[in-house]
Amino acid sequence: MNQVLDILINGLALGSVYALVALGFVIIFKASGVMNFAQGSMLLFGGYLTAVLHEHIGFLAALAVGVLATAVLAGAVDRLLLRGLDPSQHHILTILTIGVDILIVTELARRIGGDLLSLGDPWGNEVVALGGVTVPVSRIACIVVSVLVIGAVFAAFRYSSWGLSLRAAAEDREAAALMGIPLSRIRTLAWCLAGALAALAALFLTAFPAPGLERTTGQIALKAFPAAILGGMTSPPGALVGSLLIGVTEALAAGYQSELSGFGRGLGDVAPYLVMITVLLIRPHGLLGTKEAVRV
Structure with missing residues (x-):
């Protein structure tokens, strides 16, 4: 039971x-x-800034700088690199984000080298007893902070003018533009918010019991991509459901590794993708995604 x-x-x-990250x-x-494949590099960028600044300006200030700087970087990618291209050529824009990811990760990997960087989180290696098991305080903080942040994002979707405009643009971009919705500003704000969320995720990906930030940390973030696909790329609630399913599946595969040794070592690393493939064979549009109606 404790296990x-x-x-x-x-x-x-x-x-x-x-x-x-999936949001x-x-x-x-x-x-x-x-599909922004530069999310992993955004996470690494935000984590790196927090790691190098926390000893000089304190943890909270460094985290704030990391989150805001990553939001600005993500918005700059949209404004400077993607804005001049045809917005209907989604596949070209998606490929371009892969190039952006390679450039940013290469530079950050050069700076980090073989080091393990601490982000200076206040929880350290503290643990608490909960229900008969020992739980790192960082895990509890991760769940609490994520619930608060995700709740705020969902509230913004539901109640803010930006969220309403985003939902209208997602339904019909031409109709939204004709109604005076500033699509370019809505799009840039979306990129900024995604960058900020990735930078915040870096804190908990590298906190104890993880060893710290390393040059490959951004690759771990790409496990959130199956979660987004699994839930449905057009559904924020689906991203949440898919992420929880992927997280629990990965933890189960790692926790029962000895019992699953017949499937080979490292099953936890591929478990998210196995779950994604299985679900998509049954529901190609994801758990909560909707099928688009195409007029012919």
Whole structure:
């Protein structure tokens, strides 16, 4: 029973982190129709800034700088690199984000080298006893902060003018433009929000019991991509559901690795993709995604 509870808490914590990144994928896709494969590099950028600044200006200030700088970088990618291209050529824009990711990751990997960087989080390696199991405080903080942030994002979708405009643009871009909705501003704000969420996710991906930030940390973030696909690329609630499912599945595969040794080592690394493929064979549009109606 204790093992199940431990796995469940770890799975929820992982799913919470993946949800922050997966929401970024979904928000950008809804706003611009682009699958942004630069999310991993945005996460690495935000984490790197927090890591190098926290000793000089303190943890909270460094985290704020990392989140805001990553939001600005993501918005700049949209404004400077993608804006001049044909917005209907989604596949070209998606490929361009891969190039952006390679450039940013290459430079950050050069700066990080073989080091392991701490982001200076206040929880350190503290643990608490919860239901008979020992749980890192960072896991609890991850779940609590993610719930608050995701709740705020969902509230923005539902109640803010930006959220209403984003939903209108996702339904029909031409009609939204004719109604005076500033599509370019809505799109840039979506990219900025996705970048900020990725930078925040870096904090919990690198906190104890993880060893810290390394040059490959951005690759871990790409596990959130199956979560976004699994839930449906047009559905923010689907991204949340898909992320929790992926997180719990990965934790189960890692927790019962010895019992699953017949499938080979490292099953937890491929489990998210196995779940994605299985679900998409049954529901090609994702768990909560909707099928588009195409007029012919």
